[in-house]
Each structure stands twice: as C-alpha cells, then as structure tokens.
Amino acid sequence: MMNFYQFLGINNGAVELDASIMGAQQQEGKKTKVPLNSSDKLFKEIRNQNFEVVVQVLRQRATSMKQDYTEMQSTSMLQVDPAWISYIYAFAIFHGVV
Structure with a gap:
C-alpha cells in the first residue's frame, strides 16, 4: 500500500x-x-495544518493563479494606444537609441 x-x-x-x-x-x-522546509512560503503555511485546511489553501492558490493567468492572457500589446507607441519611438530616435 x-x-x-x-x-x-x-x-x-x-x-x-x-x-x-x-x-x-x-x-x-x-x-x-x-x-x-520553512524556506518555502507555501510549505511553511501548510506544514502543520489539517489535511482539509491544506486542500482549501491549495484550492485558493490554484484559483488565484488561474485568475492571474487569465488576466495576463487578456492583456496584450495590441491594447496599447498607437499614439503612445509613436511617442516612445520618437523619444528613442531623439535620444539616439534607435
């Protein structure tokens, strides 16, 4: 077993x-x-907890990570104002970066 x-x-x-x-x-x-060991933040939090509490904590963390990932995927460079990109490019040219 x-x-x-x-x-x-x-x-x-x-x-x-x-x-x-x-x-x-x-x-x-x-x-x-x-x-x-205690150097791992998650393990430090759950190490002496009841298994039911551990499951709840892990579920909360997984849900939070999934939400963060979804938000990250929905945010893209395409949502940046093209005028802002032109401004940054002009600034870079002016300062000789490009």
Whole structure:
C-alpha cells in the first residue's frame, strides 16, 4: 500500500518537480529537487495544518493563479494606444537609441 509521502513523491524532505514548473528555461523534461522546509512560503503555511485546511489553501492558490493567468492572457500589446507607441519611438530616435 502506498503511503502519503510516496503518493506525493516526497523523498528525504524534498519533492522532484519538472524544472520548467520552477521557471527554468530550456530544461524541459529535466527534474529539479525542491526542499520542503520553512524556506518555502507555501510549505511553511501548510506544514502543520489539517489535511482539509491544506486542500482549501491549495484550492485558493490554484484559483488565484488561474485568475492571474487569465488576466495576463487578456492583456496584450495590441491594447496599447498607437499614439503612445509613436511617442516612445520618437523619444528613442531623439535620444539616439534607435
């Protein structure tokens, strides 16, 4: 029978995650160890909580991240006023940047 630590992939106080999840670029498929200790803000918050509380906290974080991602996707450079872009370009030319 699989225990809780095996189910979550916790080994020696660390969990192995895909490096791309942790923000590493060009590391697709490569794993990185993430220590589960007080230096991790989320783990510090949930480490001594009841499992029901942990599920609620993780659900809130996931919902918040999903909303942030949706907002980020809906905001694009196409929404920038073209006059503003012209102003920035003229400023760059004036100062010899372009």
